[in-house]
Amino acid sequence: MTHFLTKASLAALLALCTIPATVSTAAAAAGPQTSFIVEAQYHRPIRGCSPMHAVRKARDFGLRDARITRMSPRVVVVAGRERRGWDRITFANVRGCPLIRR
Numbered sequence: 478m479t480h481f482l483t484k485a486s487l488a489a490l491l492a493l494c495t496i497p498a499t500v501s502t503a504a505a506a507a508g509p510q511t512s513f514i515v516e517a518q519y520h521r522p523i524r525g526c527s528p529m530h531a532v533r534k535a536r537d538f539g540l541r542d543a544r545i546t547r548m549s550p551r552v553v554v555v556a557g558r559e560r561r562g563w564d565r566i567t568f569a570n571v572r573g574c575p576l577i578r579r
Contacts, residue, residue, distance in 0.1 A: 526553050526574035534574050535566050552577065 528545050531553045535543040540557030546565065547554040553574065556565040567578040 524572060525550075525570040526568050526572070528553065531555050531568050531574050534568065534576075538566060538576075538579070540564060540566065 528548065531545065532543045532555055535555040535557060539559055540555065541559070543555050543557035545553060546556045549570065551570055553568045553570050554565055555568065556563065558564070564579075566576065568574040569577050
């Protein structure tokens with residue numbers, strides 16, 4: 478019985494605490510003099526070789542249907558078709574995607 482009473486009182490306390498919080502934010506947003514601040518979204522720069530950059534670079538090297546086959550903390554492997562058949566290109570997983578092996 479004591480567990481039921483403690484859980485019920487905790488639920489009632491949480492319900493009472495959330496009512497003033499929702500009313501104050503709704504009242505603040507409803508005013509006609511509200512000014513909207515547009516915040517720029519800053520994304521973390523990609524430190525390694527992004528998958529899209531590796532595929533784009535592989536297509537520049539002449540691979541068709543380029544797809545990433547393996548990605549590890551050190552290398553990004555892109556496979557695709559070339560004039561002579563299937564081929565793969567290995568890039569380092571650092572900024573700029575430098576070519577390691579063709």
